[in-house]
Amino acid sequence: MDGARHIVSLHRGRYAVKNVRGGYVVLDPHGRIVAKGFVDHARADAKRDRLQAEADTVAKRGKRPCISCARTFDSEGIHNRMCPTCRLRNSDGWNPHGLARRGGRPG
Numbered sequence: 586m587d588g589a590r591h592i593v594s595l596h597r598g599r600y601a602v603k604n605v606r607g608g609y610v611v612l613d614p615h616g617r618i619v620a621k622g623f624v625d626h627a628r629a630d631a632k633r634d635r636l637q638a639e640a641d642t643v644a645k646r647g648k649r650p651c652i653s654c655a656r657t658f659d660s661e662g663i664h665n666r667m668c669p670t671c672r673l674r675n676s677d678g679w680n681p682h683g684l685a686r687r688g689g690r691p692g
């Protein structure tokens with residue numbers, strides 16, 4: 586299933602549509618109403634998608650090639666440039682602290 590993808594989208598800066606009395610509102614990632622008065626769910630969705638796209642552009646989220654293996658992946662932002670596979674491999678087999686301490690003081 587696409588469960589993993591869904592979990593990510595629950596957090597990190599996602600806009601949402603909420604059903605309120607008499608229609609729909611669009612909430613920003615902090616839960617604030619940023620657009621309201623929608624009678625039609627589809628219209629509220631469209632608005633949310635537009636806001637989301639704008640926010641993603643600002644945050645530089647979206648598809649990006651991995652700096653390590655060059656495979657395209659879903660980046661969480663400008664800081665996120667390595668695909669999950671490479672990140673996992675690095676945290677697993679590579680110890681930056683162990684390397685940094687080597688050869689510090691001669692004699």
Ligand SMILES: [Zn+2]
Pocket residue numbers: 651652653654655656667668669670671672
């Ligand atoms: Zn990679």
